Amino acid sequence: MSFILFHSRINRSFISQLHICSITSSRSYARNRVVKNHRDLNRNHKRLKSLDDIVKPIVVPINNNKSTNSSLDDFDGSEVVNRDSISAILVDFSKRPSLRELAEDNGISSKLFMKAFLSFRQHCVNVESLDPMLKVTFSDIINHGHSIDTLFTYFLSHARKVYPHLESLEDLKLISDLTQPHNWYPEARNIQRKIIFHAGPTNSGKTHAALERFKQAKSGVYLGPLRLLANEVFMKMNAAGVPCDLVTGEERSFAQDNMNPSAHLSSTVEMLSTSMEVEVAIIDEIQMIRDDQRGWAFTRALLGVAAQELHVCGEMAAINMVKRLLDPIGEHVEVIVYERRSPLKYSEHALGDIRRVESGDAIVCFSRKSIFSITTALEKCGIKCAVIYGDLPPGAKLAQAAKFNDPNDNTNVIVATDAIGMGLNLNIRRVIFNSLIKPPHGELIPTYAALQIAGRAGRYGTAYSQGIVTTLRNEDIKLLHSILSKPVDEIDKAGIAPTFEQIETFAYHLPTASFVNLLDIFVSVCSVSDDFFICSVQQIRELAELIDSIRLSLKERYTFCLVPIKSERKVTATVFVKMVRRHSTGQPITYDWFCSILNWPLEPAKKIMDLMHLEQVYDAIGAYLWLSLRMPEAFPDEILVRQMEKDLDELIQEGVDRFLVTKDDET
16 A cells, blocks of 8 residues: 655666555645645545554563552652552543643544553553652652643653654654655756647647657657557667667667667656656656556656656646646646547447447457457357457567458457557557446446547558447447546646655664555655645555565565566466565575476466466566566576566467467356
8 A cells, every 4th residue: 555666777877766656645744735635546445544553552561460469569668659549540641631632742643542541551550560750650649639741751651662653753754755756856857848748639649749859859768658658669769760779667678789778768657767868758648647556657757857858748638737747846838739630430329239340340348258258259250359458468469469450361350458548559440348337346437548448449540541439238328428528537636656765764763663564654644745646556565465474675575565466366476475485595586496486388278267377477477577677686597587478478379369269168
């Protein structure tokens, strides 16, 4: 439920930082204009716990050898302090509003107050030998009428032992103050950047216009949301005679070699080095600044890229948000609006029957199960199809797209998830929504996502001059029109993330906290301003829980938790934990060892479950490659494992093709 950024230098000086984020906290420590963001970014997320629910009390040991007498031993040879009297005084102490308020002023909420009080009471009543000064204080209250308020100092001291974060709460709030992200990027602030926003719908040519300026520049960086998009720009630039390198989380490719970096770079947005100065930068799909998982990377790029000229490409809905973020630093945004270059028609009628599909149709589903159900129905009708879904490796996606686009191939229909919304060039005539409900929580597809997918039909430069959008089922057609006709809500908040240095300093003040608990506490006390929200990276926290018992340094643990895998995928998660455990013993994760835990080489997929297993192994290989670029000494066999990745990609392609010809219902 949190997070952050990791500083890393990999082969080249400009690959310096990775960000990860944290979701919004539930308790407010507002300072004037600073507020906590309590908006639910996604109804699927669990309600966040407050700091009071997160912090774990430390047991303060007491001597349980109780006296048989009903009173504590005399002190100074004069007065007796009775246990029953102490108990009565403490009850009065706990009920006093003034002491509750004083506790609040010291960071002790009403919930923590009672927990700390019960521990304090047990300590005072049951301890064999009470602290002499505390004993004197009780005696003065009992025998001389002193105020019960004099106990507060001792209570506060005890509460801070039980809840160590109280000792440095103000420091923790200061460390986790994320309200001034503009100040995190001194290189960008030293440049008076020129900002051009290319705004328009899918298929309007906005990114093409920015790339033309990119070609002309002496140096530049393209920042895209997907590995496929970054690779496409990399290929296009080099084909056009503009030497360009490629940097993604999993791979590095160079126009020459890593000792001779090109002046142009195509990269996924997370891999931006904010210390690298260029003439022209492009941030593609800037509307993803609202994404609850990756929005931080687009905010970081917008505020932090050190470019003389910044071209931002995306939806109209992001214009005002971009202006608001850049206004405090005095940067003017020039907006160029683009119209769609080919018409898009919203059909009045649903397809109604799967047998009515035609060449150039793309049927959009939202689950693997639906995809293979549709492909089975198509095959029974004698219709060949290609498939694309999120878990397919990049090579398999490109291979399926190539089959669909090839006029000499009789694969004329494609069945896909919303993965076709960006990153692939497809000759689609008609987009057919199989459903408008996204599992697993049965939510309607939002307007901006529906428009993104619908816009893939009839793209300029393809075989079809007009695009058509419809549904498979008659009952969905009116709903589709309703969704597509709604105006897209303006983006009102941008994702943000703390830095690793902030987390590291935070950990210094909480040395006994587990990593998972540390993250939760950071999220709970951090503050952001009105224009931002803390991104959700639930899978990061889940990975932290998987390796919580393994001995690692903070930086090692943090790095492992950034690996882009899903903890619920059992095969991938098991391999991940085994790699981390081996690393913790000081042993390198070699090619031979890696092959042994994967049972490499693998057999071809004979049923759907086999294909899913191969995809999970592919993710595990991707995790190795990701780590090899950040911890090369621990993961030394990048070249050999990269060949494994290529071989497995081909094996998965073969499996997909096999299932598109002969279906096996066994799953």
